[in-house]
Amino acid sequence: MPVEPGSHRFRDAASSALKDPGLRANFRRAMDGLISKRAAQFADPVEWRDLKRLGSAIRARSLARLPELLERLEGRCLGNGIQVRWAETTEDANRIVLEILRSHGATRVVKGKSMVSEEMHLNEFLEEHGVESLESDLGEYIIQLDGETPSHIIMPAIHKNRQQIARLLGEKIRGARYTEDIDELTGIARRVLRKKFFEADAGISGVNFAVAETGTLCLVENEGNGRMSTHVPPVHIALMGLEKVVENLEDVPPLYSLLTRSATGQSITTYFNMITRPRTEAEKDGPLAVYLVILDNGRSRIFEDPELAATLRCIRCGACMNHCPVYTRVGGHAYESTYPGPIGKILAPQTDGVGARHDLVEASSLCGACGEVCPVGIPIPELIVRLRQEAAQPEPGSTVRGAGTGGSRGESLAWRLWAKSHRHPVLYRLLGLTATRLRRFIPGRLPVLAAWTSARSTPRPAARTLHELAKSAGVADE
Amino acid sequence: MISPETPPDERPADVYYYGTCLVDLFYPEAGLSGIRLLEREGVRVVYPQGQTCCGQPAYNSGYSSEARAVARSQIERFSRPWPVVVPSGSCAGMMKHYYPSLFDGDPFLERALEFAGRIHELTSFLVRVLRVRLVDRGEPARVTWHTSCHALREMGIRDEPASLLAQLERVEVIPLARESECCGFGGTFAVRHPEISAAMVEDKAAAVAATGAPTLLSGDGGCLLNIAGRLEATGQRVRPVHIAQFLWERTRAR
Numbered sequence: 236m237p238v239e240p241g242s243h244r245f246r247d248a249a250s251s252a253l254k255d256p257g258l259r260a261n262f263r264r265a266m267d268g269l270i271s272k273r274a275a276q277f278a279d280p281v282e283w284r285d286l287k288r289l290g291s292a293i294r295a296r297s298l299a300r301l302p303e304l305l306e307r308l309e310g311r312c313l314g315n316g317i318q319v320r321w322a323e324t325t326e327d328a329n330r331i332v333l334e335i336l337r338s339h340g341a342t343r344v345v346k347g348k349s350m351v352s353e354e355m356h357l358n359e360f361l362e363e364h365g366v367e368s369l370e371s372d373l374g375e376y377i378i379q380l381d382g383e384t385p386s387h388i389i390m391p392a393i394h395k396n397r398q399q400i401a402r403l404l405g406e407k408i409r410g411a412r413y414t415e416d417i418d419e420l421t422g423i424a425r426r427v428l429r430k431k432f433f434e435a436d437a438g439i440s441g442v443n444f445a446v447a448e449t450g451t452l453c454l455v456e457n458e459g460n461g462r463m464s465t466h467v468p469p470v471h472i473a474l475m476g477l478e479k480v481v482e483n484l485e486d487v488p489p490l491y492s493l494l495t496r497s498a499t500g501q502s503i504t505t506y507f508n509m510i511t512r513p514r515t516e517a518e519k520d521g522p523l524a525v526y527l528v529i530l531d532n533g534r535s536r537i538f539e540d541p542e543l544a545a546t547l548r549c550i551r552c553g554a555c556m557n558h559c560p561v562y563t564r565v566g567g568h569a570y571e572s573t574y575p576g577p578i579g580k581i582l583a584p585q586t587d588g589v590g591a592r593h594d595l596v597e598a599s600s601l602c603g604a605c606g607e608v609c610p611v612g613i614p615i616p617e618l619i620v621r622l623r624q625e626a627a628q629p630e631p632g633s634t635v636r637g638a639g640t641g642g643s644r645g646e647s648l649a650w651r652l653w654a655k656s657h658r659h660p661v662l663y664r665l666l667g668l669t670a671t672r673l674r675r676f677i678p679g680r681l682p683v684l685a686a687w688t689s690a691r692s693t694p695r696p697a698a699r700t701l702h703e704l705a706k707s708a709g710v711a712d713e
Numbered sequence: 714m715i716s717p718e719t720p721p722d723e724r725p726a727d728v729y730y731y732g733t734c735l736v737d738l739f740y741p742e743a744g745l746s747g748i749r750l751l752e753r754e755g756v757r758v759v760y761p762q763g764q765t766c767c768g769q770p771a772y773n774s775g776y777s778s779e780a781r782a783v784a785r786s787q788i789e790r791f792s793r794p795w796p797v798v799v800p801s802g803s804c805a806g807m808m809k810h811y812y813p814s815l816f817d818g819d820p821f822l823e824r825a826l827e828f829a830g831r832i833h834e835l836t837s838f839l840v841r842v843l844r845v846r847l848v849d850r851g852e853p854a855r856v857t858w859h860t861s862c863h864a865l866r867e868m869g870i871r872d873e874p875a876s877l878l879a880q881l882e883r884v885e886v887i888p889l890a891r892e893s894e895c896c897g898f899g900g901t902f903a904v905r906h907p908e909i910s911a912a913m914v915e916d917k918a919a920a921v922a923a924t925g926a927p928t929l930l931s932g933d934g935g936c937l938l939n940i941a942g943r944l945e946a947t948g949q950r951v952r953p954v955h956i957a958q959f960l961w962e963r964t965r966a967r
Contacts, residue, residue, distance in 0.1 A: 602895035
């Protein structure tokens with residue numbers, strides 16, 4: 236079982252990120268701020284516990300009835316005049332979007348923020364096919380100007396500080412002067428984007444919650460660009476992962492509250508859009524045509540495993556990454572996956588293969604901070620361990636992609652020997668005796684301990700084990 | 714996760730002591746201190762010499778069948794219905810929460826659940842079950858406290874260590890910045906992702922040094938070994954001590 240090529244992508248990228256003190260400072264500062272804002276929102280532990288239980292139950296119920304709810308959503312959307320397209324792969328989704336745009340003769344697109352469109356690498360695809368696609372979320376706009384991908388699912392440009400953004404806008408936007416004033420910077424972007432909203436032939440957005448009962452697409456945002464992208468151009472294309480469906484309208488408020496409070500520490504966002512149909516003849520604004528593209532991209536395979544299906548509960552709040560000690564130090568780009576941080580550690584290995592992304596599966600101290608703050612109760616640390624099992628010793632009939640491709644013969648043998656010595660008390664005590672008696676002979680730099688001693692002194696066993704101390708102190712054995 | 718039922722916290726006559734492999738090899742004095750603290754409360758402590766390791770290293774690495782074999786051998790050596798007291802939140806969390814999952818669908822599950830229900834982390838057992846009252850006999854001291862992730866998030870240990878330290882009149886606890894952030898140990902994580910682990914322990918050791926306290930306390934051998942290694946490598950004069958040893962040293966009759 237050789238390790239697949241490319242499976243050290245994270246390790247290498249994380250290594251470079253760790254050597255960038257500016258980057259580390261940007262993330263630490265931003266994450267500290269987000270952690271304290273969220274903590275203020277959930278100051279009452281009982282309210283937090285109850286709301287988290289409710290949110291978890293809503294998401295679990297939605298997933299338990301996923302096929303049925305998706306069918307109902309499609310039926311409602313069609314009844315409301317929203318056209319629905321299904322995409323199994325990101326290639327399919329890109330092709331579908333392009334076909335829709337071409338059918339309307341659209342060549343200029345404005346985009347609201349959408350992580351599904353990041354999965355699809357939609358902007359590059361559209362540019363290759365002669366369509367101008369402009370991000371209108373400020374953070375997304377900034378990274379698009381710099382040719383980057385998001386480093387965080389909620390705050391895509393969080394890896395940049397104010398000075399870096401000021402320089403970028405000053406260089407890339409004609410007529411813009413260098414300023415570090417946040418209002419002025421926002422004003423510069425706004426002047427560009429305002430014009431584009433009115434020129435655009437189509438708007439593309441994501442979906443936060445799709446309500447099966449009513450066929451309503453909910454969109455959560457702060458800048459109003461989501462509303463502009465979905466209401467001003469004559470065509471609106473909404474992109475969603477198939478897990479985003481919920482059953483009823485009343486499922487939305489608890490999830491919305493959990494989302495905004497967990498993500499940015501806001502009680503509520505500035506905008507909450509509910510899109511149910513295209514413009515009617517009596518109305519003066521709104522798009523003439525609305526499309527919903529529902530993407531699978533490996534989700535239905537995740538859905539097959541009852542335990543791992545919890546991955547699909549995610550409402551993309553980003554709290555897991557905000558609280559992750561690994562993410563805080565290496566930043567989002569190191570993960571080389573659309574979704575970074577803890578959720579990325581369980582999602583990317585399932586969509587790309589546990590062997591291919593084994594370095595992500597391993598990249599956790601299992602500290603549990605992510606699971607603690609997840610508003611919909613995804614047991615992320617337990618799912619990381621489960622994926623490690625799938626990589627090393629999959630159960631027969633495993634549906635996990637790349638199951639069994641993460642271990643190595645040497646490692647497998649090492650654990651077998653370990654188990655043998657730890658099942659037999661005599662062998663174990665012999666090891667303990669050897670280690671304690673040889674403690675003085677352990678050199679300061681031991682090759683097998685190189686990873687440990689790169690930052691720490693060599694660990695030295697005590698002179699006598701607790702087994703020995705307990706025995707000589709007369710502590711009962713049985 | 715299959716959660717075991719926890720029996721009511723009655724004061725027992727006998728308890729088992731599960732030393733853990735890290736304490737066995739690196740902090741045996743702390744292990745023995747834990748035994749002394751329990752014995753002083755009038756409890757008979759039994760330390761089965763056949764105990765080895767809870768199996769967490771294999772479990773967390775994805776090698777469940779190896780972890781299962783070791784787990785079974787441990788459960789079999791703790792067969793009497795006594796509480797099992799563990800001077801580590803991490804090993805206690807493994808035995809309490811993950812042993813049952815290891816035997817899901819196995820006839821041994823019932824025994825695993827029964828065993829898991831008897832697991833107690835040491836500071837929690839001292840506070841909640843034995844309701845200890847400590848008399849400080851030490852010189853004035855300043856310490857800082859690092860919470861272990863698994864004690865906090867798997868065993869729900871929040872106030873217990875602080876409440877024990879608060880009973881020591883001449884001990885001042887200096888708050889540690891980002892106290893509940895992981896120190897970067899994570900068992901095999903420290904070896905598989907050494908650079909990230911190093912970045913985490915560097916920050917933790919710096920925060921410890923910044924408190925100015927000459928003593929660092931923790932309730933988990935893994936965190937102690939990790940932070941101590943970093944403090945020593947950077948020449949910091951901070952003494953890392955397991956809370957069991959600290960409590961015993963300050964309160965024992967002289």
